[in-house]
Amino acid sequence: MDEKRHSLRVVNEDEDTAENDGSSSPAPQSAPDEKNSSPAVGESVADAVGQSSAAQPEPQENPLVLEGESVAITGTLASMTHDQAAEQIQRHGGVTTTHVSRQTTMLVIGEEGWPLESDGKPSLKLQAAQALIDDGHSLRIVPETDWLRMLELNVENPDVKRLYTPAMLSQLLAIPVHVIRTWERAGLIRAEKRVFRLPFFSYQEVTAARRVSELLQSGVKQQQLTRSLQMLKKYLPDPGRILEQLELLADHHQLVVRDQHGFLDPQTRQRYFTFTATVDADRANGEADDDDEIAGQVVGFPVDQNARRSATDWLVEGCRKAEVADVSAAIRCFRRALQINPQDAEAHFYLADSLYRLGKHEAALERYLAAIEHDPEYLEAWNQIGCVYAELNKFTDAIAAFDEALAIMPDFAETHLQKAETLRSMRRIDDAVVHWKAYLRNDEQGPWAELVHQRLEQAGVEFEG
Numbered sequence: 001m002d003e004k005r006h007s008l009r010v011v012n013e014d015e016d017t018a019e020n021d022g023s024s025s026p027a028p029q030s031a032p033d034e035k036n037s038s039p040a041v042g043e044s045v046a047d048a049v050g051q052s053s054a055a056q057p058e059p060q061e062n063p064l065v066l067e068g069e070s071v072a073i074t075g076t077l078a079s080m081t082h083d084q085a086a087e088q089i090q091r092h093g094g095v096t097t098t099h100v101s102r103q104t105t106m107l108v109i110g111e112e113g114w115p116l117e118s119d120g121k122p123s124l125k126l127q128a129a130q131a132l133i134d135d136g137h138s139l140r141i142v143p144e145t146d147w148l149r150m151l152e153l154n155v156e157n158p159d160v161k162r163l164y165t166p167a168m169l170s171q172l173l174a175i176p177v178h179v180i181r182t183w184e185r186a187g188l189i190r191a192e193k194r195v196f197r198l199p200f201f202s203y204q205e206v207t208a209a210r211r212v213s214e215l216l217q218s219g220v221k222q223q224q225l226t227r228s229l230q231m232l233k234k235y236l237p238d239p240g241r242i243l244e245q246l247e248l249l250a251d252h253h254q255l256v257v258r259d260q261h262g263f264l265d266p267q268t269r270q271r272y273f274t275f276t277a278t279v280d281a282d283r284a285n286g287e288a289d290d291d292d293e294i295a296g297q298v299v300g301f302p303v304d305q306n307a308r309r310s311a312t313d314w315l316v317e318g319c320r321k322a323e324v325a326d327v328s329a330a331i332r333c334f335r336r337a338l339q340i341n342p343q344d345a346e347a348h349f350y351l352a353d354s355l356y357r358l359g360k361h362e363a364a365l366e367r368y369l370a371a372i373e374h375d376p377e378y379l380e381a382w383n384q385i386g387c388v389y390a391e392l393n394k395f396t397d398a399i400a401a402f403d404e405a406l407a408i409m410p411d412f413a414e415t416h417l418q419k420a421e422t423l424r425s426m427r428r429i430d431d432a433v434v435h436w437k438a439y440l441r442n443d444e445q446g447p448w449a450e451l452v453h454q455r456l457e458q459a460g461v462e463f464e465g
């Protein structure tokens with residue numbers, strides 16, 4: 001199955017559409033000091049920063065604000081690549097150095113994630129800088145935001161501050177959408193705003209959570225990360241929820257990694273045994289139906305059989321199971337939640353997502369439809385209904401669903417894109433052009449902008465923003 005889900009069905013027909021199935025966690029990032037580029041969002045910010053600084057005259061008072069400074073950078077910059085930063089340093093009178101020494105006078109901390117090594121310790125440059133400061137050396141450690149202000153670059157660039165939907169983050173960060181939802185459900189990341197149930201997140205908060213999650217899943221101890229993050233907090237003007245995120249990640253789910261021998265807790269190295277669950281037992285409890293083929297083996301964690309669990313408890317447990325790719329167990333949990341609260345539109349939506357991941361498109365469609373029955377303005381459910389209809393080649397129904405979503409939120413870029421792609425499949429290119437242009441008007445720097453420009457070029461149309 002395409003783990004990036006039907007919400008990302010926007011590829012050329014001749015492209016390989018195979019994606020990570022989400023069954024394994026991302027590998028830890030390596031050598032943070034060696035990174036020379038940011039993800040797509042960082043590149044767009046760098047372009048905007050470069051354009052704005054080129055268009056504006058040099059400051060009249062002390063334009064060489066870095067004169068005499070020897071500047072090193074640690075971590076990944078959120079605003080530009082390391083090469084672009086080196087150009088800015090030289091333009092303002094400074095010298096760039098690739099390592100920290102007694103000649104170094106300034107260390108800039110990149111704010112894309114956290115500058116942590118694969119063992120969870122602060123980056124080597126940050127450790128070296130701190131040691132020099134402790135020895136009385138005159139060296140400043142400056143967060144990226146303060147460095148940009150020093151150079152009078154546009155810190156408030158909208159691309160830095162913009163918010164992202166789960167689908168956009170999935171495309172940018174290669175994190176499955178269901179993992180982003182699980183993190184939100186656990187309180188690990190918080191939506192900055194919601195529009196008809198659709199959450200919008202801060203890019204920086206999600207990348208920070210991803211980095212900490214990768215390190216925990218690679219076996220780095222929580223205590224080591226706590227020490228490292230405490231050190232980072234001293235130098236970041238707005239560290240956000242950095243330590244709270246760590247505690248939630250370590251606590252929110254028992255992180256388990258699947259290997260050739262089964263499931264393993266990377267923190268304690270404890271193994272988890274499986275137990276057999278049969279379809280007949282589920283049917284006896286009213287939890288399974290013809291749409292649901294329960295796998296013979298599911299991961300089990302002992303629970304108090306006498307404890308009474310709420311619908312929310314089952315929903316959270318379902319999200320945890322989905323995060324470790326135990327989709328059949330997740331479906332069981334979502335059904336339990338709906339037994340307790342059948343009107344929960346969100347539980348129907350999560351169940352639909354899990355059914356879709358198992359390739360059960362018709363069953364998923366029924367659950368998405370149930371979600372909008374209980375919440376007619378569930379924007380994301382309408383969008384997903386359109387996507388599933390399109391995959392089933394029911395294009396007229398798909399267009400109708402996308403129109404419902406756009407009636408709720410006319411400037412929702414993702415729906416404009418999906419509608420355009422569906423119209424393209426129907427060979428209605430002129431109609432598709434209207435919605436490709438609408439996508440760019442609403443999200444010109446979005447993760448699918450390049451694809452849309454290619455579509456317009458193929459159609460012989462120029463976009464003028």
